[in-house]
Amino acid sequence: NAGVTQTPKFQVLKTGQSMTLQCAQDMNHNSMYWYRQDPGMGLRLIYYSASEGTTDKGEVPNGYNVSRLNKREFSLRLESAAPSQTSVYFCASSETWDSPYGYTFGSGTRLTVV
Amino acid sequence: SQQGEEDPQALSIQEGENATMNCSYKTSINNLQWYRQNSGRGLVHLILIRSNEREKHSGRLRVTLDTSKKSSSLLITASRAADTASYFCAMHGSSNTGKLIFGQGTTLQVKP
Numbered sequence: 168n169a170g171v172t173q174t175p176k177f178q179v180l181k182t183g184q185s186m187t188l189q190c191a192q193d194m195n196h197n198s199m200y201w202y203r204q205d206p207g208m209g210l211r212l213i214y215y216s217a218s219e220g221t222t223d224k225g226e227v228p229n230g231y232n233v234s235r236l237n238k239r240e241f242s243l244r245l246e247s248a249a250p251s252q253t254s255v256y257f258c259a260s261s262e263t264w265d266s267p268y269g270y271t272f273g274s275g276t277r278l279t280v281v
Numbered sequence: 282s283q284q285g286e287e288d289p290q291a292l293s294i295q296e297g298e299n300a301t302m303n304c305s306y307k308t309s310i311n312n313l314q315w316y317r318q319n320s321g322r323g324l325v326h327l328i329l330i331r332s333n334e335r336e337k338h339s340g341r342l343r344v345t346l347d348t349s350k351k352s353s354s355l356l357i358t359a360s361r362a363a364d365t366a367s368y369f370c371a372m373h374g375s376s377n378t379g380k381l382i383f384g385q386g387t388t389l390q391v392k393p
Contacts, residue, residue: 171323198379200381202383207385208385208386209284209369209371209383209384209385209386210324210369210371210383211383212380212381212382215379215380217379223379225380226380226382257323257324259324264373264378264379264381265311265312265329265373265378266329267329268326268329269314269316269326269327269329270314270316270324270326270381271326272323272324272325273323274322274323275322275323
């Protein structure tokens, strides 16, 4: 099915370990986003890429890096994981930032840092 | 902060009743959107309303926007058990259009 695919779905890391969350979309969307969602809270924007070749910081970028590898793929890297980064991470994409169809979200990556 | 505040935080109704959720925000916006999230799943886009629009409909959904009061409401008519989910408002600020900022959500339970 067309949409946004995130890998892995679950991950447990030890404090200080690094990892990369992968995201790919097959809808030919220009813009891609990474959010985190903590229990009982809304989503907070980590980084976004308005178009291929550009990335910008969101609300909570500290401790993360991103790479817009090509139009389809947008990865999120944790260089040195901390327990505060335990969260559910969602990748999303949109045709443009103000598309009337909004954002299409992946199913999320549940990350636990111990 | 542009973040929306939603009210109520939780809502429980009977099937067939209408559900109304409200969202308030602090600064001027370009557009406001509503999303649904079923437990343990990703978010699904419901509707987008632009700052120059006052009301939009989509099926059983009705969204209003009052920019003078900096508020929006989502009405779900004739609710069904399948409408049980969390609902989030999100907005693009008029000056920083790349960032879609979410509210904390309303949890809706529809009892059969």
